[in-house]
Amino acid sequence: MGNETTHEQLKQSIVDQDADAVLEAVNKALAEGMDPREVIDKGLLPGLNVIGEQFECEDIFLPELMQAALAFQSAMGVLEPAIKAAGGADEKKGTIVIGTVKGDLHSIGKNILKLLFETSGFEVHDLGIDVDLFKFIDKANEVDADIIAISALLTTTLIGQRDVIDALKDQGTRDKYKVIVGGGATTKEWADTIGADGWSGSAYDAVVLATSLVS
Ligand code: B12
Numbered sequence: 200m201g202n203e204t205t206h207e208q209l210k211q212s213i214v215d216q217d218a219d220a221v222l223e224a225v226n227k228a229l230a231e232g233m234d235p236r237e238v239i240d241k242g243l244l245p246g247l248n249v250i251g252e253q254f255e256c257e258d259i260f261l262p263e264l265m266q267a268a269l270a271f272q273s274a275m276g277v278l279e280p281a282i283k284a285a286g287g288a289d290e291k292k293g294t295i296v297i298g299t300v301k302g303d304l305h306s307i308g309k310n311i312l313k314l315l316f317e318t319s320g321f322e323v324h325d326l327g328i329d330v331d332l333f334k335f336i337d338k339a340n341e342v343d344a345d346i347i348a349i350s351a352l353l354t355t356t357l358i359g360q361r362d363v364i365d366a367l368k369d370q371g372t373r374d375k376y377k378v379i380v381g382g383g384a385t386t387k388e389w390a391d392t393i394g395a396d397g398w399s400g401s402a403y404d405a406v407v408l409a410t411s412l413v414s
Contacts, residue, residue, distance in 0.1 A: 202233065202241075205227070205228050205231060206245070208227070209225065209243055210245045211246070212270070213243055213246025213249075213250065213271060214253075218266075218269060222273060225242075225274045228242065229281060238278060240401075240403075246267070247307070250263070250264060268307065282315075283314075283317075283318060292320040292321050294321065295316055295321045295322070295346045295348055295409065296323075296326065296339045296344045296347050297313055297316070297348040298325065298334070298348075298349065299327070299350045299352070300332075300349055301331055301362075302355070303328060303329060303350075303352055303353050304329060309328070310325075312405055316348075319410070321409065332362045332366050333366065336363065336372070339375075340372075347363065347376050347379070348378075348379050348380075348405070349363055349378065349379070350381055350382040351383075351385060352382045352384055357384050360385070360389075360393060360395070363378065364378055379397040379405065380395045380397075381399055381405060385398060396412060397412060
């Protein structure tokens with residue numbers, strides 16, 4: 200019951216696009232002993248989903264969307280150290296190159312993924328957003344990656360995931376890497392269609408997926 204009230208406060212603070220209220224709710228949740236990952240998963244992300252729906256219905260517009268994203272990011276400034284402090288794995292599991300596809304500026308999901316990969320024992324090379332397909336491949340070659348993880352949030356940028364896989368095939372290096380895809384606009388069917396090695400709809404499942412691909 201207590202947790203539900205806290206989840207609701209976290210969610211509402213994002214819906215209100217109120218960075219001060221978000222930080223207050225996050226600090227309160229952490230002080231109550233809530234797991235920082237629960238703060239994200241059960242509180243802040245449901246708020247972002249509401250924001251996405253309101254944007255789609257034109258109840259809110261780009262400035263509000265950006266305001267909510269900024270509020271979320273300021274919360275990550277507190278949550279990231281808390282997640283790292285909660286401890287990570289001691290053994291290195293593998294190396295991952297991660298980024299958001301060309302033309303796509305969404306970073307929130309990718310950043311959560313990066314954080315959870317790191318805290319579960321992966322070495323992560325983050326290429327950021329709006330990443331050219333050859334940058335994924337060059338970086339994977341350079342660091343001898345096990346996995347290339349590609350995020351896409353827009354139906355118009357999805358195709359960038361397929362481009363990376365096709366370019367690997369063209370170069371004859373497709374089998375060198377496991378390619379996993381995800382992000383709001385993707386589905387398991389899409390991942391299968393483009394011949395990806397895996398897909399997940401959440402950061403937690405992505406860690407399980409990556410772990411299984413390297414073991
Ligand atoms: C915040 C946000 C923004 C912010 C992004 C800020 C930032 N730094 O990221 C800003 C304001 C910049 C923005 C801009 C735009 N946005 Co926007 N945005 C959103 C919103 C509300 C939330 C996205 C988000 O961060 N979700 C939370 C994260 C955690 O979810 P996620 O990324 O899906 O990631 C999770 C999983 O998918 C998975 N995952 C993610 N990546 C990967 C990768 C791998 C390999 C794996 C295995 C798993 C995985 O793990 C994550 C954690 O659980 C969504 C709505 C929504 N509900 O998604 C719209 C949304 C994505 N945006 C949308 C649109 C239209 C836009 C704009 C075109 C708006 C405009 N008119 O300019 C621009 C595009 C700019 C660009 N070129 O990219 C649409 C897309 C519609 C579509 N299907 O194409 C959405 C769906 C809103 C809507 N309902 O209309 N946006």
